[in-house]
Each structure stands twice: as C-alpha cells, then as structure tokens.
Amino acid sequence: DAGITQSPRHKVTETGTPVTLRCHQTENHRYMYWYRQDPGHGLRLIHYSYGVKDTDKGEVSDGYSVSRSKTEDFLLTLESATSSQTSVYFCAISEQGRVNEQFFGPGTRLTVL
Amino acid sequence: AQSVTQLGSHVSVSEGALVLLRCNYSSSVPPYLFWYVQYPNQGLQLLLKYTTGATLVKGINGFEAEFKKSETSFHLTKPSAHMSDAAEYFCAVNIFGNEKLTFGTGTRLTIIP
Numbered sequence: 258d259a260g261i262t263q264s265p266r267h268k269v270t271e272t273g274t275p276v277t278l279r280c281h282q283t284e285n286h287r288y289m290y291w292y293r294q295d296p297g298h299g300l301r302l303i304h305y306s307y308g309v310k311d312t313d314k315g316e317v318s319d320g321y322s323v324s325r326s327k328t329e330d331f332l333l334t335l336e337s338a339t340s341s342q343t344s345v346y347f348c349a350i351s352e353q354g355r356v357n358e359q360f361f362g363p364g365t366r367l368t369v370l
Numbered sequence: 371a372q373s374v375t376q377l378g379s380h381v382s383v384s385e386g387a388l389v390l391l392r393c394n395y396s397s398s399v400p401p402y403l404f405w406y407v408q409y410p411n412q413g414l415q416l417l418l419k420y421t422t423g424a425t426l427v428k429g430i431n432g433f434e435a436e437f438k439k440s441e442t443s444f445h446l447t448k449p450s451a452h453m454s455d456a457a458e459y460f461c462a463v464n465i466f467g468n469e470k471l472t473f474g475t476g477t478r479l480t481i482i483p
Contacts, residue, residue, distance in 0.1 A: 361413030
C-alpha cells in the first residue's frame with residue numbers, strides 16, 4: 258500500500274471554528290490532492306498541489322485553503338467551518354498527475370455541528 | 371471539459387451472476403479512463419485503467435472493462451460475482467494535459483447470497 262496517512266481520522270467541531278486536516282506521504286510523489294466525498298456527488302476535487310508551494314483550485318474550493326511547505330505534507334484548512342462542510346475528506350497522491358494512478362489515503366470524517 | 375455519468379446508483383446481483391456497472395464519459399479529446407473501488411470505511415483503490423492501445427482492459431479481482439469510443443462508454447464487468455465484491459465503484463476520466471481526475475457519482479454494488 259502507498260504510504261499515505263491522514264490525521265485526524267475523525268473530528269467533530271462547531272460551526273465557525275477553524276479546522277486543519279493533514280495528509281502525509283512517504284512516497285515522494287509530486288502531486289497531492291484533496292477531495293470531499295458526499296452521497297450522490299461522488300468525489301469532488303477541492304484543491305491540488307503539483308509541487309512544494311505550488312497549488313491550484315479544484316471544483317469546490319470555496320471555504321477551503323491549502324498549503325504545502327514540504328513534499329510529504331499537504332494541509333487542508335477550513336477557515337471557518339460550516340455545516341455544509343460536513344463530509345469525508347480524502348487525500349490522494351500521484352507520481353505524474355495525468356495517466357498515473359492516484360493513491361488514496363484512508364479518509365477523515367469531519368462533522369460540523 | 372470532461373465528465374462522467376454512472377447509470378444506476380445501486381446495483382444488486384446474485385452471487386455467481388454477471389456484474390455489469392455502466393459508465394459513460396464526455397470528453398472533447400481522447401480520454402484516459404479509470405475504475406476505482408471503495409470498500410466500507412476505506413479509501414479508493416484502482417481496479418483498472420485505460421490509456422491507449424488495447425480497448426479491453428483487465429484489472430484486479432477478475433474485473434475488466436472495454437473502451438468503446440463510438441458509444442463513449444467504459445463499462446465494468448465481472449463474469450461471476452463474489453460476496454467480497456460488495457463495495458462502491460467509481461468511474462473517472464482524465465484527459466491529456468489535465469492533472470485532475472473527474473469522478474462519477476458512484477455505484478453501490480450489493481451481492482445477494
């Protein structure tokens with residue numbers, strides 16, 4: 258299995274609080290992605306990174322920010338959590354980004370009350 | 371632009387029966403196509419992918435898919451379902467020059483004993 262960990266695995270928080278989710282990889286892959294998974298929507302891309310300090314928006318980036326200061330870590334921040342951000346969040350990595358397989362982490366279940 | 375449509379959010383088949391999960395894509399250029407599987411409380415795992423070449427692609431666990439350009443389809447099949455195949459399946463598309471995968475909404479496969 259690809260070495261991807263996500264922390265925390267579960268989190269319950271209140272509306273308006275900031276939340277940071279961490280994705281850590283040991284594969285030295287260039288590309289990292291954050292998705293959210295919601296029933297009826299499949300996986301939707303929030304942000305992705307194509308290198309250290311290089312990031313770009315996905316289709317559902319509003320309310321989220323990311324940072325990548327090291328190859329191995331990709332952080333997703335909810336500046337002020339809302340109930341609509343209750344979801345399961347997945348990190349993925351890829352060596353080249355295009356035809357190469359994306360490897361997924363175990364996910365973080367976030368509940369915003 | 372690229373998009374994926376998975377027909378049927380839930381599919382039930384009897385153990386030993388044929389599994390057929392449908393995926394149609396939309397892409398202005400030749401696509402790369404993927405099928406992922408997600409077991410309960412886990413991340414996604416690649417089943418198979420089509421990039422170029424042979425249009426019938428074999429994957430893990432006895433699954434295969436055929437790329438049909440004329441029908442813009444990439445349906446997933448398995449001749450004989452096992453109980454362990456119960457999971458959610460996602461079709462995804464990517465095009466050359468685009469670092470992002472676009473996922474379908476998923477099909478939950480239930481196996482009836």
